[in-house]
Amino acid sequence: MLPAELIALEDRYGAHNYAPLDVVIERASGAWVYDTDGHRYLDFLSAYSAVNQGHCHPAIFEAMVRQAEKVTLTSRAFRNDQLPLLYRDLHELTGYEMALPMNSGAEAVETALKAARKWGEVVKGIAAGEAEIVVASNNFHGRTIAIVGFSSDAQYRRGFGPFPAGFREVPFGDIEALRRAITQKTCAFLVEPIQGEAGIIVPPEGYLREAAAICRKQNVLLMADEIQSGLGRTGKLFACMHEDVTPDVMIIGKALSGGFYPISAVLSSREVLGVFSPGDHGSTFGGNPLACAIARAALRVIVDEDLPGRSAELGCYALHSLRGLRSSHVVAVRGKGLWIGIELNRAARPFCEALKLRGVLCKETHERVIRLAPPLIISKDDLDWGLDQIREVLEDSGGECNELIAELAGTTALGE
Numbered sequence: 001m002l003p004a005e006l007i008a009l010e011d012r013y014g015a016h017n018y019a020p021l022d023v024v025i026e027r028a029s030g031a032w033v034y035d036t037d038g039h040r041y042l043d044f045l046s047a048y049s050a051v052n053q054g055h056c057h058p059a060i061f062e063a064m065v066r067q068a069e070k071v072t073l074t075s076r077a078f079r080n081d082q083l084p085l086l087y088r089d090l091h092e093l094t095g096y097e098m099a100l101p102m103n104s105g106a107e108a109v110e111t112a113l114k115a116a117r118k119w120g121e122v123v124k125g126i127a128a129g130e131a132e133i134v135v136a137s138n139n140f141h142g143r144t145i146a147i148v149g150f151s152s153d154a155q156y157r158r159g160f161g162p163f164p165a166g167f168r169e170v171p172f173g174d175i176e177a178l179r180r181a182i183t184q185k186t187c188a189f190l191v192e193p194i195q196g197e198a199g200i201i202v203p204p205e206g207y208l209r210e211a212a213a214i215c216r217k218q219n220v221l222l223m224a225d226e227i228q229s230g231l232g233r234t235g236k237l238f239a240c241m242h243e244d245v246t247p248d249v250m251i252i253g254k255a256l257s258g259g260f261y262p263i264s265a266v267l268s269s270r271e272v273l274g275v276f277s278p279g280d281h282g283s284t285f286g287g288n289p290l291a292c293a294i295a296r297a298a299l300r301v302i303v304d305e306d307l308p309g310r311s312a313e314l315g316c317y318a319l320h321s322l323r324g325l326r327s328s329h330v331v332a333v334r335g336k337g338l339w340i341g342i343e344l345n346r347a348a349r350p351f352c353e354a355l356k357l358r359g360v361l362c363k364e365t366h367e368r369v370i371r372l373a374p375p376l377i378i379s380k381d382d383l384d385w386g387l388d389q390i391r392e393v394l395e396d397s398g399g400e401c402n403e404l405i406a407e408l409a410g411t412t413a414l415g416e
């Protein structure tokens, strides 16, 4: 089928809750994806960091096929022989005492919210139904009703109310605001150590460390949403490690399967995850043996191929290179590891369209930021090639592109 026909089908029969670039991907390998016409593109988004290990990593593929031949789903009504091994791997890799497996990132965040509230009631002694959770402005934690209810992005909320109560917003990066927002009723502070969807916003140095100290002193759980920042993306296994912070609750997803399968998890202590009794919480697919086998293989790739180390090294190099851009469009270049935001003084979408024509796929976030997040297995040569394309499109001398950008400037940036 022609790509135009596939796009027409999608537009006709599918809900329009995304505004994708019109590239129809048919297959992928490593850092490259291929469209239905056989053109290849360097993937500078990595499915929002779900494919840190690169597309179709052979070791994860093998684990998936081997497990699919045996058993894929048992439900948690029975035990399976893979879940205990994933629990052990997660414990050995991260040091957390316990884990609770879910499927999507949003579900894991919901799980953490439930755990925090019940911990607040049962352990901290907050009156029933009174527990409050502090969140950061411009957060992104997923799309469920509870989560969009405490988003500061009006579009995420518009039309979807009413929302659950019990959330209090503080400006991201403002430690005094956090201190003031905490009361006797506060059970948790939920935060992304680096805000991804908001445009790769790195908080002031020391913010997380001080937040952790305040939370400890006030008996409040520090809950880090590392669904996008974790598992190597920022140059450490977890972004919190840049400040030597070990949050009480760690939420992971995305790269936990290397892109093969939706799997997420909440990691915490026995004290926190111990609040769940049989029947309190669950998921039909959560902890299924196929997901667990895939996640174990995906974690092994992160460790064996030292993806955090690669991210740190290549990220440093890319950041330095991009800071040398001579472009009147660029306001700021920031990031950690291979997770870089290029903030422009105008809509980023036309530049993403121009990059697509040059064989590089990336996606604008919040209208004016180009987010770069290539798979962490990317070779230095491929990275260089991608950075060259970005330079060509953004630098003022690129007359050819400026014309195209002017032409495309009417295109409005829509939701992710």
Ligand SMILES: *Cc1c(COP(=O)(O)O)cnc(C)c1O
Residues within 6 Å of the ligand: 048, 103, 104, 105, 106, 107, 109, 140, 141, 142, 143, 192, 196, 197, 225, 226, 227, 228, 229, 253, 254
């Ligand atoms: C992607 C993301 C989520 C939501 O994950 P889904 O799998 O899309 O539900 C939550 N938090 C952060 C920081 C994310 O990047």
